[in-house]
Amino acid sequence: MPPNSFPSNGFRIEEAGKYYEPPEDADNAEIRLKNVISNKYKVQFDTYEDWFTWTHQNYPQFWETVLEECDVKLHNKYTKVVEADVPMPKVPKWFPGATLNYAENCLKNGKNDKIAFIEYEINGNQKTYTYSVLRQDVAALATALRDKFNVQKGDHICGYLPNVYETAVAMLATTALGGTWSSCSTDFGPTGVLDRFAQINPKVLFVVDKTSYKGKHHSLVNNVNEIVDGLGDDLKVIVIPQLDKPIELDVFDQRSQYFCYNELKKEVGDTAAIEYTPVPFHHPLFVMFSSGTTGIPKGIVHTVGGVLLKHVEEHIIQTNISEQDTILFYTTCGWMMWNWLMTVLFTGATIVLYNESPLEPQDILLKIVSETKATVLGMGAKIYDEYAKSDIDYKKIHSLSQLRLILSTASPLKASTFAYLNGKIRPQVVIGSISGGTDIVGCFMGATLNRPVVPGECQHFYLGLDMCTFNENGEQVEDERAELVCRNPFPSMPLEFINDSDGRRYFNAYFNKFPGVWTHGDFVLIDSQTKGSVIFGRSDTTLNRGGVRIGTAEIYAVVEKFEEIADSLVIGTVDPQDDTNENVLLFVKLAPGHKLTLELMKNIKIKLRNRMSPRHVPNEVHPIDDIPYTNSGKKVELAVKQVLQKEVVKNINSLRNPESLKLFEPFAST
Structure with missing residues (x-):
């Protein structure tokens, strides 16, 4: 694939200058780790895919080398790397016999006056x-x-x-x-x-x-x-x-x-x-909670060693964070990104905290980047979308030249927003659209300094993880939208769920769909040329139009480019004439000063038909005053679907703005 050309991922945008490509003489932590493993195990890696494949086919050796080379401090030595004879869906113990302390590791590397x-x-x-x-x-x-x-x-x-x-x-x-x-x-x-x-x-x-x-x-x-x-x-x-x-x-x-x-x-x-x-490697460190939009939040128990090792790999190996970096990642401590951010202390870097609104004034986070000389910036994709809507050339207003890495998460980052970031925030910056979740308190895919940036895509799956996508028949596929799965164990698998003594809830959450394979619940397309991934939303809210599955993110990517639209929500409801099909309802929150006119509805449908397909055109378009979000900044589609179908919405308190659900009640089926 020619550099900076666009893959067949459904997105077509104007090129906003040249995107990041790894330099031929690149020297970073991932390359150094690859060289260590090459020498240690007498193996040659001709391509990035050779390297990635080795890391998950030899995952015990990979994770042991990460632990050693990143200098994770242990009090007692381990007897083995992992219980290789414990297959998923069971949870193997990692580094049995080892003891360590999370806080000690986080605090051991930072220089006193840093x-x-x-x-x-x-x-x-x-x-x-x-x-x-x-x-x-x-x-x-x-x-x-x-x-x-x-x-x-x-x-x-x-x-x-x-x-x-x-x-x-x-x-x-x-x-x-x-x-x-x-x-x-x-x-x-x-x-x-x-x-x-x-x-x-x-x-x-x-x-x-x-x-x-x-x-x-x-x-x-x-x-x-x-x-x-x-x-x-x-x-x-x-x-x-x-x-x-x-x-x-x-x-x-x-x-x-x-x-x-x-x-x-x-x-x-x-x-x-x-x-x-000192505690065992598998000792509980964090109890995280699911967003709770389908019931009482699941209490997910994560381990000391699993969290630490996974985060160290993501921070040091994937993104080359070191004591020379300053990172601003906008988060609350109710979101897993806060826990992820805290482990950055292991690198000796500086963390910038901000607890006010990220958009009042709109450029406040960019101002903070400039004044603190931050080198790494992270936030939810929706905030970047707001920047893109403004189309302001912020690199001419703020000093952003020191930025080397932009991270985005919580929802898919639109290709058009990639273009904006590359053109008007920091040209040729590494844009890492990272994705994982509370379930693994980390990432399955996202950023690397050693792959090119392709707009609309997560650059690559993360090392040590046997990631792929399965179709409905459990067959591995590429170049089509399918279920994201992981086929090997990894350190940050949850130890257990709270109040789940028989493990049934744990099994149903991750292993119920495909035997022995972690199913993450995301609808993803892997591009066979770039090996990057495009996320189309959660598979449990994926639309079904005539047997064709459509991710809601595809519709958002088109609709939210309209200047008249501030936000939107897409819901599929069962077609009363055909229970194998869905009617698609599009709710739009209008920008100040705009109304949902017949002309605007017509233009939305034409754009969706032309840019995507006739199946992407909604049956109905309705104005709405507000869109529900979780406290971690994710759109809530399932709860609205339950309202429309007159079902009980469980754990409404997990929503940032639960009152917004009442706005959808008039549209419920009769």
Whole structure:
């Protein structure tokens, strides 16, 4: 395939200049690892596909070499790399016999005077914390947790917190003691928090009494009172001060359960030393929660070693992050990208935190990149889409030349947005559309410095993973839309689900469709020429038009280019005349000052017919005032489909804007 030509992935856009191609003399961590493996195992890699294939066909050797070359610190040596005699759907143990500590590994490489965190405030102020200060703060808090609250290995600690420095300290202090961490962001309501935290009965809960969004202060006292009341009398609550204002513990109910974060650290002093608790490789590190749009959120247990090793491979090997980097990834601590981001500390890099609105003003994140000299930028694809809609040439406004890597996730990144980023943010930057999920607290595909960027595609599957797509018959296919699967075990497979003693929910989540194969629930096309992937949305909301499966992302990619359209949602409902077919309803949220006219509806349908196919044309187009999203920024199609079919919508509290579902009730089938 000629460089920078476009694959047959359904997207055609104007070329926005030359896209990134790996230089012939490239020198990065992935290339160095490849050379180590080539010498160690006497194997030659003539192409990138040779290299990728070796890593998943020899996955025990690959992951062992990553562990060794990236210098993951172990306290006890392992007896084997993986239980190779334990086939999926069972979960094999990795590095049995080994012990380690997550926090110790995250904190061991950062130089004392190197900035670990920059906390950027809405007024432009920057609070900086060095690795030396971070280690000191973690030591003090861990000591307080151990001595005052008897926190020890295996205890659950939770946080109802914003994305601020103290949240990172709380997580690291917890894991330093061998505890298990879970967090929800402060945009969750009490029911959403209790649906999650009540499953794990935490010993300690970290909270804030107030937060700020769009520059406005919001009290969280009532939320916290309700959450604490629902978690029981034995819970201890640590309140972290926010907005540079003192804490008034008397405003809380059950006053005796509350403690001040700063006072606890002050009691310990600045001389505490960290005493890391070694735990087995498969010891629980995080309990993550599914988005919960199909029921009570699943509590997904992830392991210390599995998370650490997978993240280290993604950060160092896939994207070459090092102590020379500064990364701004816009996230909340209710999204798995926060956990992913925290492990960047292992590299000794600097992490930039921002807890305000990402789009007020619209270019605030780009301003932060400029002022902090960030080299890596990440956020949800929808934010990049907003930049693209503005068509502003931000590289002429902000200093963005130091950016070397742009990461996008949460939903597919449109090819047209690739073009915008390449043309008006940072020409020839590596654009990594990364995809994975809470289920693996990491990525299946995304970025590499050693493959070209093709607009509309995730560059490549990640190393060590036997990824492919299966059609309905379980046959491996390329160049067609099919089910994304992984055919070999990997370190960050969940250990188990909470309250799933027989493993049935775990099996049904990943292994029910194809025997012995992890089915991820994404609808993907692998381009046979580029080996990149195009994601078409979740397979459980894939449209069926006359037996042809259509991903909703294909329709969004066309509809949301209209300047009159601010957002959209596509839902398939059963055709009453043909239960093997679906009627497609398109709901459009109009941009300010625009109406859904007959002419606009006609133009949308013509564009879909011409750019995609007649099957992509919706049966109906309706205006809607709002589109529902999860707290992690994903469109909620399934819940709307349930509303339209007059089914019960479970766990509505997992939505960022649950009130939006009522807008769809008038369109429900009769």
